[in-house]
Amino acid sequence: MKILILSTWFPYPLDQGSRIRAYHLIRALAGEHELALISFEDQPIQKDWLEKLQKITSWIKILPEKPFHYTRWRTFLGLFSIKPAAVVAGYNRKMEKLVLKSAREWHPDAVLAFTFVTAPYALKIPHVIRVVDMDNLLTLMLYEEISFARGYIQKLRRKLSYLKFKHYENNIYKPFDKCMVVSELDKGRVQTYTHIAQDQILIVPNGVDCETHRPAGTIKKPRQLIYNGALTYQPNYDAMQYFLEQVFPLVLSEIPDVHLLITGSTKGVNLGKLAINEQVTITGYVDDIRPIISESQLCVVPLRQGAGTRLKILEAMGLGTAVISTSKGAEGLELTHGNEIWVADSATLFAKGIIKLLNNLTLTASLVEKANHTITTKYDWKIIEHNFATAMKSLQSELTVSLK
Structure with a gap:
């Protein structure tokens, strides 16, 4: 045709x-x-x-x-x-x-x-x-x-x-x-x-392109979190506003040296409304985000709005980074809590999930392994x-x- x-x-x-x-x-x-x-x-x-x-x-x-x-x-x-x-x-x-x-x-x-x-x-x-x-x-x-x-x-x-x-x-x-x-x-x-x-x-x-998104054996930076999403998109902005105000302080109280990277365009965005502190880095637009995702210990997806399915989850899983998400963030994907992904919907449970995954490397490795299998068989x-x-x-x- x-x-x-x-x-x-x-x-x-x-x-x-x-x-x-x-x-x-x-x-x-x-x-x-x-x-x-x-x-x-x-x-x-x-x-x-x-x-x-x-x-x-x-x-x-x-x-x-x-x-x-x-x-x-x-x-x-x-x-x-x-x-x-x-x-x-x-x-x-x-x-x-x-x-x-x-x-x-x-x-x-x-x-x-x-x-x-x-x-x-x-x-x-x-x-x-x-x-x-x-x-x-x-x-x-x-x-x-x-x-x-x-x-x-x-x-x-x-x-x-x-x-x-x-x-x-x-x-x-x-x-x-x-x-x-x-x-x-x-x-x-x-x-x-x-x-x-x-x-x-x-x-x-x-x-996700499984040829370009695969575990690279990168040494993880301990306690580094990543949110890979442009803040110019309202659901991403809302997710970070919620996370920084209600979730991140709870994590910091238990793990003071945890660090969050937020990647993606911020053009025209009012960053002053975000509760940013010295443990948060906003990188802006990055040409190739894969190395940053690969070196991060955990990808956080605290979305509360939006539709469709999130490529940020699939990309992180393809690169061998464990994912914690809200139900909204993971909806539509054939993923199971505790198997390929960690799911938490309240601020308290989300913070507890992050703390648990950062401290339990065996659990994190299990999520990564099972997620990679699902990605390569269903979402390539x-x-x-x-x-x-x-x-x-x-x-x-x-x-x-x-x-x-």
């Missing part, structure tokens, strides 16, 4: 979950299909990033604009629109024209859209197989954020955003032939607030790519006749 791929972010470098997922799913199709990519330019694209995608696509077109364009006028219009503010800010007439012109000239057989931002453009292309990757389920994320709202006005705004997104996602995804989610859990959730049929939903898990991107390519081939067989 000729598959036109529409991406909200340029799928390289592999420095955050959405890019990683998009890149591997694109790569999965490169062997048997002719691919073309149209993407927003969410950041300046370096030559070597472009070359990575040129190797697996026939052509690439970049719209030199960011995927979201917030203005006072658009924000004002969003107040009176049934569409969510992010959808209003994400609509781009230039992108629509570029997609439709490219489709008329290239005649794709299928279109693969990444996230709600590019989904509307895919629906305007006639007589093609349509697949959308739902990735982070924003309706669910917004619903969870209501409970974290402070004050009546903020709670009302978040509830309104949730209701708008629920209506929008229910309608925008229905015309797609397949809607991809990352887990059985998310599949069930999607069906609770949309009219998408069960056989319309395709589970494509997140994964090679396995996921193969299964996704097979699913797309089956979809082609099912739908090609009906489209003619």
